[in-house]
Amino acid sequence: MVVTIVGIGLLGGSFALAVREKYPKISFLGVDASVVHGQLALAKGIVDEIRPLDEAVADSDLVVLATPVNTMLDLLPKVLDLLPEGATVVDLGSTKEELCRVADAHPKRAQFVAAHPMAGTENSGPGAAFRDLLPGKNLIICDREKSHPDSFKLVEALFRDIGMKIFYMSPQEHDLHLAYVSHLSHVSAFALGLTVLEKEKDEQAIFDMASTGFSSTVRLAKSSPQMWAPIFHQNRANVSQALGDFIIFLQRFKEVIDDEDIQTSFDFMMRANEIRRVLDGIEKR
Secondary structure (H helix, E strand, O other), rough: EEEEOOOOHEEEEHHHHHHHHHHHEEEEEEOOOHHHHHHHHOOOOOOEOOOHHHHHHOOEEEEEEEHHHHHHHHHHHHHEEOOOOOOOOEEEOOHHHHHHHHHHOOOOOOHHEEEEEEOOOOOOHHHHHOOOOOOOOOEEEEEEEHHHHHHHHHHHHHHHHHOEEEEEEEEHHHHHHHHHHHHHHHHHHHHHHHHHHOOOOOHHHHHOOHHHHHHHHHHHHHOOHHHHHHHHHHOHHHHHHHHHHHHHHHHHHHHHHHOOHHHHHHHHHHHHEEEEEEEHHHEEE
């Protein structure tokens, strides 16, 4: 079996490393716009060869699209055009509605599987890839009924075999839910980082006084703008809705603090503590 990774970064590279561990006989081809990334992926053993897109796709049983989501909109039709009969293409993107709309317009739609591994770090590039990123995490597959049974079974089996838990939903449900549980947290981290940097011009003072709480909260602000700006744009309606809801609670917190209303502040935090029960339940699944 030959697998091509298009965009050899954190997700694509980690997928390849995890599958290699499980199936060492699978051959991996790499396609990347960056020569440096390609060389690093070879040196790290993520892929066996770097090829041009058309050559790699022509020789592939499975093509994995792991580029930023804006690139995927142009890339998916090209890959489907080049895809051999019986081969499959899967994406690992964080937004689904626009991409699935593009896929639906292509005559080879059945050879495509829309997938999103719910995993990541604030780091990017093949140097950030590691074998244990995906095992134990959730994978969302969208519009599974539109994929050919063979393509769907191949993708589902590979991700199950590396230890992922699989869930199914529509692209619309995916993008709405992700706006709240993923995209909003990244916007918040970027905004917090900007707020502190604007207020504290003395960067050394920030470094000296930053606690582990601040570091963990603002960690996502180190994420790649090249990846996240297109995500926010493609999911702008849902992200805007989530931000609006978040801003309401921020304003309420400001009001109770301004009013010295300690009891309401306490009540807000007690209600928020319920998230512990929800997250603990998810971890026990």
